[in-house]
Amino acid sequence: MTLKEKIQQLDAYLQGHLAVEQKAQVEQWMEDYLSGTLSLEDQTWFNQKLQQDATFAQEVDLQRDIRLSLEKELDEEFQKDVLHLQLLSSVEQGIDQNLKQRFAILEEQLAAKEEKVFSLNPEPVNRTWYYWLGGIAACLLVGCFVYLFWRNQHKPEQLFAKYYEPYMIASVQRNGSTQNTQQQALQAYEEGNYKLATKAFESCLSLTPQDVSCQFYLGLSYLETQQLLKAEQSLKQVIQATPNEYVSRAQWYLALLYLKSNKTKDTVSLLQVLRQNQGFYGRKATKLLKEM
Template sequence: MTSKEKIQRIDAYLQGNLSAEQEAQVEQWMDDYLSGTLSLEDQAWFNQKLQQDTAFAQEVNLQRDIRLGLEKAMNQEFQQTSLYKDLLASTTTEIDQNLKNRFVLLEEQLAAKEEKVIPLQSKPVNRSLYYWLSGVAACLILGFFVYLFWQNQHKPEQLYAKYYEPYMIASVQRNGSAQNTQQQAMQAYEEGDYQLAAKAFESCLSLTPQDIDCRFYLGLSYLETQQLPKAEQTLKQVIQATPNEYTTRAQWYLALVYLINNKSKDARLLLQELSRDHGFYGKKADMLMEEM
């Protein structure tokens, strides 16, 4: 299926003109996008559709809110358990002993129940049942243990997919020889053709190296085309320039670059700096740090 056919299928989905199987396929694309498993090829047309179709963007945001709500509800429910509180209070070296102690306690409780039953029976208790119950109890504890760490150690690519959103372009007016080049670059970016946009912004900067607008959008174009080293370098240049209107936004996207590159320490430092600003990106930084 070509990108054009996939976009047409999304249009039909929004109009309610698909079979159940076709609807499931579109919902799978959205789920893959939100979980960070959508292929690079599909990301290109998907992001383009998000920018150009408000109804589709609202649908994806709704799916994201539903996922976040479910995750939050599950997390809050688990945090009420004594196991969560005990493990949270333990260091890594203490956790193994913590689990061993719980296994011992379970065995003692099962043994006590066995002793109470013996006087009422003419036959000894089935030991295999006892060991089976012990195994079930151990599996339950281990399952909660794994769940705890899964909840508190999200993979960087999952967090990136959850928090990354293409930056919507703003109209920028310029005079001089670079005007046509910049307009072409902005148009390509707006249309989701980030490869062309990157080349055009590079040309723009060759003519006007101090143009902070072109440099910021060039960094984002690199990010969209998975040129992460170039994106990192360019966004750093925006931040290091004389304080400008893009500084905070560049910090946010650079933090995401660090995150996807497994530079969690660098990402956290930037997010902490953003957190001091109680604006839009400050709040997003707080939310992201809670999940790292």
């Protein structure tokens, strides 16, 4: 794409005349600019455009504020999680220490009983003590294992609930009866009518099978309607259709889908790939990996 074409695309974006896929390209430029990953060549014309176009500068400032707000929110959540993990760790240490103390007492009591049994003048042994002590030890062990099992079983769904947020799209222009199938699908998605959005995006793909943006939003609509297998297939197709601007977003939501399905190995594997990206989703992947 030539410099002139890029500037024309920016102007069309500000006027709201771009298709969804082209909007995503402009938003990716702004994301790269704000994260410092925009190429030197693009930085030159981008900075010139900022100085010459006040409307564009306001849009970039808005995106910067949104970005800072999200990062602040994520950092606050991370700090809360650190405190939660520290508290959980201290509780576990307390449980472990309590168990050790109880087992030490049990060992001393059993050793004392054994001394009586093997003494030269043995006294009658009350076997009830053995059963009582053994029962306590068994209950403590079972309780500990049940607690650890419960925590491990519920951790994936807790992390999913914490990190999953419906993907937000730019406002859809509404032109009454002139809306095409894709615009209708996006409007349904934006309004949270995911069942209708699913049908509309399926129709969109039947007309334009190679439309990556429709495939991406269809995968998200499947995920919202709990059609996890279909969601997985759609998001994988987006990732495989590289290069495109939806790859990192599709990787993030596919990783969350795996997390929801309790596929821990697949989740970790995909997050490790995503964390190599220095953008917004790369940082989120890094934070999620630290909690797994």
